[in-house]
Amino acid sequence: MKRSQRLAIALVVLAAGLAAGNSADASEIDLGGGWFVSLPAGVTIPMDNVTITPEYIKLDIVKVISQEPNEFGEFTPLHMFFRKTASAPSKLIIDQELVTNNTGVAWSDFHMYIGFGPAGFNQAESTPLSTDPFTQPATFLKPIGWNNLPTQIDFQGGTVPDGGIFRPGETQGQIVIDTAPMDTIFMLKEVPTTPEPASLLIVACGWLAARRRR
16 A cells, blocks of 8 residues: 555544544554654554654654634644654654644644754755645744754745645655654644734724724
8 A cells, every 4th residue: 555545544544533532542652663652632643654764763644633723813732742762763754744624714824843852853854845735935943952953843825724734745855853862852843823813903903994084
């Protein structure tokens, strides 16, 4: 079975489980090679696609985000906690992500953050990175973390409609995370955003002012 077919099956199974009200097991998953991960509900890693070498562990991540934004237009972030032993490969490669938008609203951008441990995004090895359906190149932002590596990536330009899928790395590139050659724990946080409430307020105020001048 092709890798793309396995990812599609994983996405269907995950979406069906969420629709049935099943939560992901928050216990630690052994990925092999000295790597472990704890995943929130709505996130899975197809084990058939995990590749381990002395230099890296490579995997895919499938997500279905279903929770609606709060009254301020903010989403609850997804937190994934990775742990590796000192003898494990020090590089984590996310070959592809499939992130389904089931939140009821369109996303204007998407953000990834690394925190808590000696880890960071390797920009040189991660780019160029396909960002469909976003149209702008991925932006690697400060603050600079461990080993002077970026700890944030922003994806912008265009939208991910409700029911659509954000697919970083599907056709080009991959997200590469470097870690310290030691026992390490770090968090990978991901969250979409809608147009900022402040921007919407400015638009609304401008509309009201125009109405009053008439």
